[in-house]
Amino acid sequence: MELNHIHAMNLWHRVMVATLERDLPDLTARQFALLFHVYLGPPPHTVRGLAARLKISKPAVTRALDRLSALGFVKRMRDKGDRRSVIISRTVAGAVFLRDFADMAADLAETV
Amino acid sequence: MELNHIHAMNLWHRVMVATLERDLPDLTARQFALLFHVYLGPPPHTVRGLAARLKISKPAVTRALDRLSALGFVKRMRDKGDRRSVIISRTVAGAVFLRDFADMAADLAETV
């Protein structure tokens, strides 16, 4: 996978503009990173784990999850083994959103 | 330039996480799109032009410019021809920031 910095800038530009134009749910950098990490990082995902991995506070994770689960992109489940922990898992809506987003990026990459 | 949706997801994931980890100035999607557009879109850039192009309100553009110019990434200048208009132009700091960001993305693309 090759991508020089010129191409990277052009790609990011196009995707950002397209995101606004289609007014997709405007997520924070944190919410975005969290969403991607839940779908692409190694499970299981817990609040403390995500906070540590992404270097953000636990309350920030909780609130990002509030937003993402309100959008239906993510789901909370109590850990059976340790009922203090919460396992964050994927949803169909979240998978569809990420898929669409990635397809958009891939399409825009071709037009560079 | 090729990029399938799997690669696109992985790339976005990595860049988002890296952005948080290095705690770069956390810009809104709008601020980001605006910054890219000023540097990569065809000048001249005016508030109304950016608002129309990015489908956001004029006050939103004004405030995004406040933030970006506070960071030194962008500069406002009165249009000599029509003194009602404001021309948004680039700065060295903004070019450096974008360059670094693009380099980061390019580096992360190689590790996919």
Add this chain to the structure above:
DNA sequence: CGTTATCGTTCCGGTTGCGCAACGAATCTT
């Protein structure tokens, strides 16, 4: 000229996010 239109900004009320500290619940330690 005076009137009308356009430009970017500011005001307004409301929403959302933040970090820190404290919290109840669950688990671990001894």
Add this chain to the structure above:
DNA sequence: AAGATTCGTTGCGCAACCGGAACGATAACG
């Protein structure tokens, strides 16, 4: 069993952002 620890959440005060409307300044029009 009792105290200490760890889990995620919530309360608090604060800062940033939002859209719509109104504003002063400038330009275009009749």
